Amino acid sequence: MRTAESNPLIIECRTDDTGRALLAARGELVHGCTAILARALAELPAGTRRVEVDMSGVDFMDTAGRRFLDLLRDYGERHMIPVAAVNWRGQPRDFWELCREVEQLRRAMATRPVIDQARGILMATQACTSEQAWNILREASQLSNTKLRTVAATVTASAENASSPVPEPVHQALRTAIARVRG
Template identity: 45%
Template sequence: MTTAARAPRDGRAAPLTVGVRAEGGRVRLQARGELVHGCADALAEALTALPPGVCRVDLDAAGVVFLDTAGLTALRTLSEYGRRHRVPVGATGWHGQPRRVLELMGLDPVDPLSGGLPAGRSGATASAVARERAEQLDVLRLEIAQLRHAIDSRPVIDQARGVLMAAHACTPEQAWDILREASQRTNTKLRQVAAAVTASAAPDGTPPPEPLGSALAAAVRRVSTAARAPRESCDRSPARAGRAAG
């Protein structure tokens, strides 16, 4: 048997299903989807439909992908069923975001019902979800800042690559390797390395400061040597030697 939560207005199935599997007196409830508003009703319906003589009820939460403040209500529904019918209950299989929320709430992420569910934790649940979302927002803000920095840095980096390509007859990829290697050698941000290269190409420009200048020169030599090696190897190949001897 499967019970689906129903949206309060349009009757469409909400993103949660509760499957029921009974083996003897043990019942296993398999929850799939999101534990959000209205989902406690779906769990209550599944529990109400259980036959008499049940000796244990376990909720398998491995299929739960999101948990919000309604999650505690669902767990309390299961806990109250156990008290009314005097049967042990459990809720295991938590992972990902739901497990993180349980940890923030101070509950056992393996089985939050194992030690008994404290009363009056709705505020704590809301706080836990708020902290979870705040952490996710911080990560997104950092990614946005990094993307903006990359966009702002792109023009000067492209200019520096053009300067290196003209000065050393290298490819765009080789120019990139030179900038990156100089950045790593001197622990200097790539944008600063590119700005120094671009500034040095101006009519009244000055060479990059040390040790950046030495690092750039070393990177140019390494890239040039690496580019010559395949050509020299081809020049010394047996096929070419045979043709030259003939």
């Protein structure tokens, strides 16, 4: 695990006569870096009309980097001035890819119980294996052009409440998928 002691963040500031403040960040964007940025922003002279943070000296960024960028954005909104983080060397691409992956995993974990319930319902009602139930859900999703978690929620809702209608495209796709599994 990296810490701020590995290569602590340093922000040097200079301003020009147009009211632009250029903050040069060097080091690692890790826990504690938002306090360093907050101090640098608080020390900007009155009349600052634009803030640019040069990120070319940043050699590592973890999730604290997002808080750093949020703080910069909030400063701009609060002072009604444009702000920008410029001269990235690939750090945010890697970081944002990781954020997207984490979000996808969170969604998968949230939808997993309903998919497992639907598999159990299909296993019980269609006398099929767990793998066959998975294939039914997957194929019904593809045939109806409906997200798998939505198909699973529909199967679960219809089992819990017989009066819960299954949308026709999903119903037809489920029948087709079940027929194929039964072969």
